[in-house]
Amino acid sequence: MAKEAQFSGVIAPVLTPFDEDGDPDADRFTEHARWLMAEGCTALAPFGTTSEANSLGIEERLELLEELVDEGVDAAKLMPGTGTCSIADTVVLTEHAVELGCGGVLMLPPFYYKGPSEEGLYRFFAEVIERVGDERLKVYLYHIPPVAQVGFSLPLIGRLLKEYPDTVAGLKDSSGDWSNTAAILAEYPQLEVFPGSEIFLLDGLKHGAKGCISATCNVSANAIRKVYDSWQAPDAQRLQDGITALRKAIQAYPMIPALKAVIAHYREDPGWAVVRPPFVPLPEAETQKAVRTLADAHGFTLDFAKAA
Amino acid sequence: MAKEAQFSGVIAPVLTPFDEDGDPDADRFTEHARWLMAEGCTALAPFGTTSEANSLGIEERLELLEELVDEGVDAAKLMPGTGTCSIADTVVLTEHAVELGCGGVLMLPPFYYKGPSEEGLYRFFAEVIERVGDERLKVYLYHIPPVAQVGFSLPLIGRLLKEYPDTVAGLKDSSGDWSNTAAILAEYPQLEVFPGSEIFLLDGLKHGAKGCISATCNVSANAIRKVYDSWQAPDAQRLQDGITALRKAIQAYPMIPALKAVIAHYREDPGWAVVRPPFVPLPEAETQKAVRTLADAHGFTLDFAKAA
Numbered sequence: 353m354a355k356e357a358q359f360s361g362v363i364a365p366v367l368t369p370f371d372e373d374g375d376p377d378a379d380r381f382t383e384h385a386r387w388l389m390a391e392g393c394t395a396l397a398p399f400g401t402t403s404e405a406n407s408l409g410i411e412e413r414l415e416l417l418e419e420l421v422d423e424g425v426d427a428a429k430l431m432p433g434t435g436t437c438s439i440a441d442t443v444v445l446t447e448h449a450v451e452l453g454c455g456g457v458l459m460l461p462p463f464y465y466k467g468p469s470e471e472g473l474y475r476f477f478a479e480v481i482e483r484v485g486d487e488r489l490k491v492y493l494y495h496i497p498p499v500a501q502v503g504f505s506l507p508l509i510g511r512l513l514k515e516y517p518d519t520v521a522g523l524k525d526s527s528g529d530w531s532n533t534a535a536i537l538a539e540y541p542q543l544e545v546f547p548g549s550e551i552f553l554l555d556g557l558k559h560g561a562k563g564c565i566s567a568t569c570n571v572s573a574n575a576i577r578k579v580y581d582s583w584q585a586p587d588a589q590r591l592q593d594g595i596t597a598l599r600k601a602i603q604a605y606p607m608i609p610a611l612k613a614v615i616a617h618y619r620e621d622p623g624w625a626v627v628r629p630p631f632v633p634l635p636e637a638e639t640q641k642a643v644r645t646l647a648d649a650h651g652f653t654l655d656f657a658k659a660a
Numbered sequence: 661m662a663k664e665a666q667f668s669g670v671i672a673p674v675l676t677p678f679d680e681d682g683d684p685d686a687d688r689f690t691e692h693a694r695w696l697m698a699e700g701c702t703a704l705a706p707f708g709t710t711s712e713a714n715s716l717g718i719e720e721r722l723e724l725l726e727e728l729v730d731e732g733v734d735a736a737k738l739m740p741g742t743g744t745c746s747i748a749d750t751v752v753l754t755e756h757a758v759e760l761g762c763g764g765v766l767m768l769p770p771f772y773y774k775g776p777s778e779e780g781l782y783r784f785f786a787e788v789i790e791r792v793g794d795e796r797l798k799v800y801l802y803h804i805p806p807v808a809q810v811g812f813s814l815p816l817i818g819r820l821l822k823e824y825p826d827t828v829a830g831l832k833d834s835s836g837d838w839s840n841t842a843a844i845l846a847e848y849p850q851l852e853v854f855p856g857s858e859i860f861l862l863d864g865l866k867h868g869a870k871g872c873i874s875a876t877c878n879v880s881a882n883a884i885r886k887v888y889d890s891w892q893a894p895d896a897q898r899l900q901d902g903i904t905a906l907r908k909a910i911q912a913y914p915m916i917p918a919l920k921a922v923i924a925h926y927r928e929d930p931g932w933a934v935v936r937p938p939f940v941p942l943p944e945a946e947t948q949k950a951v952r953t954l955a956d957a958h959g960f961t962l963d964f965a966k967a968a
Binding site: 411440471628 | 771782
């Protein structure tokens, strides 16, 4: 495609730390965001599934995003999640992100009512886009059927692209199904497509994907970035095999509690391990096992000296 | 049980009408609520699944509830839905309902993340109850696994009841599985249990249920009330058979669009048929067919002369 991609590379759905009262911890949050950029992330997607975004209140999300931008994180490199079950709240979050100058927004479909029609989903997104009514808006469709249950069919993507070609900019595919990602890449080359796991990074890049947006970028952006930077180099497959193995080792644990527990360990900050219900923290024994396994089998460690 | 039930009888999850801009229509909403009480509802559960509550924004829900109370609907007879995916928003909605004097709240479990642990769900509700921290709070657990996917196991109910016996007051069972309702009734007789469909009303009452909270109470409260009032009378089964047949005829259509379309027809107010995406309105031909079938086979009609 002639036009330059709005987003590309290695994008982390930023974890959301909580304080001892269970409220979002803006200081730990912005510190983590800065560290992620220093670690090699090219952009950030706060308020994704990994961010426990759906365990946050609307007000909490508005405040945390403002905090990020106020603290100097480049808004153009932010793709906050703004999709909720309701057009009303989705518009509130999306307008706010656009006003702050965010480069794009990652939008879940409405996920409460199951089995919605393609027409109904189309109308949902059309109404959100029309209500926001801002040409700066760039929407990235968030396809994650294993969690949301509701997803984006190829015809739905096509309809939205046809009606809003300057607004619908991309898609994150967290289906875990490479054949679906490949079909979207083949059918809609104008879309900026991001697999939801680095396992598909090299294959994705070879087929036109722009990078990946992956939970584990919260702890391994550095290694993932190496694959992104040298995907056409001779040792690309070897590097990919390394990040695939690491990802599989991490996802053997409950993903969100495990990521937070590992960061808490290396930061020597137990507060980092706090998750919001319905999640529960990784038990201490599991944390020790995870840290040991990742270090022994994958040479994994985290270095927070780089943090601002 | 010695203590008097907080809620009992025929409870409608009040439909939410929208205006021509797609915003909630407070006038039609309060008019419908008053009509439902005149039709025989004993209480109202605004912001249920049938109310398209999850398609409403947090602010919209706060405003609509205030409108109902301001317009004279007895708050003690209101059991608004306040459960969302986040503790934060659930607390906002629940505190507001308690402050307005609502007799109880109907609380969905957090439904985004799938397969949460019992411990995680317990902590969610415990934290909501502790944060609200108001002895006036009466929580009705909302079990609707076909839609929310996440539900309440018997042990989870037991744990919540044990820890918060004065707060956890009841449960709506929309599993559609009578054996589940029967098991809850047998295990926790202190709970006010409401099947989510009038199909189970007579069986429920015989086993200790307090009534039903059902979508179709929006159009057939009158007939359902007759079963409730005379469930020990000789013709109770005949009356139950009538409301069962009517319910089955209605649920042959997409429930929410069909209920709104039928009301729009009898009110001669096409605006009533508006639904929010991801729902789509019932097509005109389907509406005509539904109205005809319900009238011919079930003598169904709606009389809005009683409306205030």
